[in-house]
Each structure stands twice: as C-alpha cells, then as structure tokens.
Amino acid sequence: MWNNFKNYLSHSKIFVKEIVLLSLVFLLSASFFFHYPIHKIISLLFLTFVIDIVFLYSLGKKRALEIDEIKTTIKNIRKNKYNSPNEIQMSKSLVDLEGNIKAMFKRTQRDITQMQKLEQTRKEFLGNVSHELRTPIFALQGFLETLLNGALYDEKVNKQFLEKAYRHSENLNALLNDLIDISMIESGQMRMSFRYFNLNNFLNEIYQQVKEPAERKNIQFILNKLDPDLDVYGDKDRLTQVMNNLLSNAIKYTEKGRVELIVEEKQKSVWIKVKDTGVGIPQEDLNRVFERFYRTDRDRSKTIPGTGLGLAIVKHIIEAHDSKIEVVSDKDVGSEFSFKLKKHKD
Template identity: 40%
Template sequence: MIKSLDIKVKALFLFILYLATLYLFNYRVLEVAFFLISIVFILLLFYLLKQNQDTHHKIYNYTNDLYYAVFKKRIKHDNLSSVCNSLSLINSDITNKIDNIENLEKSRSKFLGNVSHEIKTPLFILQGYVDTLIDGAVHDSDVNLEFLDKIKHQSLRLNNLMEDLIKISMIESDELQLNIEKNSFKDVIEHISLNFQDALSKRGDSLILPDIKDDIFVQIDKDNMLSVFNNIINNAINYSNDGDIIVSAKKQNDVLNIRITDHGIGMEEKYLNRIFERFYCVSSDRSRASGGTGLGLAIVKHILRAHGISIGVESRINIGTTFYFNIPISK
C-alpha cells in the first residue's frame, strides 16, 4: 500500500511540475498550478491521516479480539496456549527483574545512609574535642591528655571504617582476589595469639587456643582467613565484659571444625539471621563504644563464601555466642 501511494504522489508532482514549466510565464496559470499543488497537499494529508486512523482502529480491534479470545473464550489451541505461557513467563521474569532493581536501589540507599551516619558520628566527636582544646583546654593538664586519647580513638575508628568499606566494596564487586594455597594452621594460630593475648590479658581474661602438636595444613588464603578470625574475636571482645574466649579446632575427616566461643551477653534467636548484614548491630551503642564498624561479620561471611565455606552461629542470652565453620585440610 505504501509503495503504490509513493508512485501516485510522484506522478502527481510530475504532472504539476509539467504544468508549471508549460506556463512558466503565465502568472494566472502559475496561480492555478499553485492552487493545484495546495489541493494535492491537502488531499494527501487527509489521506494519510485517514490511513493512520484506520490503522489505529485495526490495532485496537485486533487487541480486543485477542483479549476476548484468550481471556473470555479460553480457546484450547496448543499454539495459543504456548504463546500465553511464554508471555506469562516473560512477564514474570520482567517483574522479578524490576523487583530486584528496586531492592538493589533500596539496599544502595540504605548502605549510603549508614556509611554517612558512621562517618559523621566520629567526625562530630572529633570536632567537639578539637574545639574544646582550641578554646583553652589544651593548657589544662587534667583534660588535655584525656581528650587527645579520645581523638586518637575516634581517628582509629574512622581508619577501621575506611579499611572495612574498601574491603567489603572489593568483595561485593568481585575484585577481591583470593590466593588459596597450602598453609600451616599452627602458623595461623600463632598470629591470632599475637593479635589478641595482650588485649585480653589487660582485662584479666585469656584467649584459649588449640594446642597443635602435629601441624595441620589447610587450603586457605592466609591473610583473609586471619581477617575472619580477627573480626569474630573482636566481636566476641566487644560483646563480653569478661570471660575467656575459646578457639577450638577439631579434625573431622577432610576438614577442621572451627568453633569460636565467648561468654558474653549473647543474643536472641531472632537476631541470628541478621547479624551478617552490613551495619547491623544487635546493640549499636555498644558497638560504637567499642569502635566497631558494623561491617566485620559481613566481611567474615563474604570471605568464607569466597572460600566455599558456610558459617553458623549459636547464642543464648547471658550465656554467650559460638561461631562455627569448617576449613578444608590440604591433601
């Protein structure tokens, strides 16, 4: 139809061009030619509008017929049924993708809000201490060292937050490259001892570690696995006022079953599924007071997952908490 319409239009324009050339010097005839051109354009425009309107009517009628056939008559044709099923699956897939995008956007907004809050809090505290020192407290020996110590504490907290943010961003964007190889578990235990024995001794407690006589070799990324132990033990220190922290390692077939137990405040069962979320703290005030970033256990979960390891947790109020996971033994 479009092709035949183009031929007709070209023919009309050639005819008018012929008239215009024939009577080029006749003004009145030129007026007639111009009038004819105008008429042709008007008719052409009307024709195109009518064709467009007819097309819209056809599409509308076809859509109504399809709707009536599918949803009203319930025609039992295999082809129609197959098309309907495909359309349903496509619609479901698109809906799920939209929901995922919306959830990701909500998660991103929540994450940025939490980051902003976690950064603003120590900065606000730092500003308060610095302003007080500038206003004259720097010359007061009774408070200046105390304020400087608190400034140092908040600065370390900011530094820890930045390191954790960088790490979890690398993990979640698949930029963290693990170097999984054969490592001495005894060497891992010695590093853990150096990191925490002094801190626990100062409060009169101990870090009880497994006594490994015959060394065991495990398949891990040593630095990142140490980060797992460090975060869990730090968490245990933060949520227990006193009491020893126990790290046990029991060989079971081709894995080492690791259990890290504290005798702290514990938590209700309803919180156990959420403690590995970013910035989730059962007691946010306690976490901030201890310098926690709220990212430690999220980092633990991601690092272990990258190793192909899952982690579990048990807890009882005023009894304590135990984290457990299995490390593969090197063959």
C-alpha cells in the same frame, strides 16, 4: 468499511506470493487435465481471483486482530494493569505466545522486585555509612574545636582530648578500610590467593596478636592444642582478617569468663571455632548478624567500638572458601562462631 478492508488486506501481504502461486498451479492443472476453452479459463481465473481476495481478506483480518490483541496485552503490561501472569489471557491461536509473554512477565516482575530491593539496600547502606561516618567526624571536630578554643594549653585536659581524638581517628580509619573491603568483595574485585599453610603456626600468630586485649579485661583466652603439622587450604591474609574480627568481637562482648579458639579435625576438613561466654545473641537476631551495619543491641553498641561491617566481611570471605560461617548463641550465656576449611591430604 473500505478502510477496514484495505487494512485487513495490507496485513495479508505476507501470504500473497503463496496464494498466487497456488492459484496458478490450480489454473494450469485444470486447463491441462480438463482442456477448458479460453472463455472458461478466463471465468475460472476471475473466480479464482475473487476467492483469493476473500481468502486474503480473511487471513488479513485474523492476523490484524491477533496483532491488535498482542499490542493491547503489551500495552497493559507497560501500564501495570496485570498483578499476576494468570491475568494475561489471549485467544487460542496465540496460546504459545501467551505462554512466552507470561514467562517474560514473571522475569520482568522478578527483575523489578530485585531492582527495588537493591535500591532499598543502596539507600539503607548510604544512610548507615553517613551515620557511621558522622559519629567519629563530629567527635573529632568537637575535641579539636575545644583544643583550639584554649584547652590546648591546659595540661589537665589537652592530652586526654588528643588521645580521644586519636581513638576516633582510628575508628574512622577502620570504618573506611571495612567499607573498601565490603565494596571490593561485593563487586567481585577482591583478589584471593589460595594455598596450603600450616594451621598451628597461623593460629599461634593470631593468638599472640589478640591475647593482650583479653588480658586487659581479665578474660581467659584459650587456644586448644592441635596437630602441629596440620595444613589447610585458603587465603591466609583474608583468614587473618576473619579470625581478628571473630576474636575481637568475642573479647569485646565478653565481660567475664573466657574466649576459646577451638580446632576440630575431620576426615577431609577442619572446623575452626571461636567460643565465648559473653552477652550472647537473641535468637531473633541470629539470622541478621551478618548483615551490614546490623546491631543486636544498639544502645550497648554505642559504648563498644566497631564498624558494623566485620561479620558481613567474614561471611563473604568464608563463602569465597566454599564454606559457610555458622553461629550458635544464647543470650547471657555466650556465642560460638564456626567455619570449616579443606584439609591437606596426607
């Protein structure tokens, strides 16, 4: 009992100055206006002291209970006893604080969820990277081991094995370059150099670079005509990377038919489209094709070279141009990837 009394009074320390000041003002006013004799003033002083103690005790008790309630609520949050902010209930005197704690709880839950997602993404990314790295490395080791075990001097197979080893080293180099790019993009460290450039010259350069693999597969590669004086705004080097990714994918996944590079000029922008008659993408996979390492057909992807990062890089680069990469596709019919760039004002 005595400990509780001392505890409650200790919680009312912050009110002592105000209570004492009010009491002194009351006593001085009473003695001045009513001209009390000294013994009545002493009695009034004692009565005021008792009232002050009772008042401070009540204030201290109320404050102590509120602090205990706050501590209990915070303790329950730390122990994850609340599943939703609506479960947090406090007394009427703490209604404002209750609202702030609920808001803090919501933010904390969002942060925890985000951290869990990031951790899961990190694990998946590391798992995918290790898997993608393991494939060309193991292949290289196998070919080199075979060569060292005697095939190096066998003219029938040594060149074939060396060529295969070289192709796998190229795949490994492409994967490492893409990993560096995606890491720099997602960390905000990739520098972009925006300027106006001639779109006709740009696409013709891309066309000359990509037409050879299309011709090897007997695929029509068509660059539609466009305004020779049309200028667009963007990072030319990064857009070269975008076009190479889109066109190489279109050619890789097209066995017959054609790949078209289409330009549609609008009032303030220019749409660039890559359209093919390839295998297409199932509707259920369209929302995920821009995820890192996502493959719509993993069995088929094993026979087609690629890092699984190309479209993820494309997405980030196009978004850095205040645009969005869009895709329309039907399985066994073909796909169309498109994005827009700002056009130079005449």
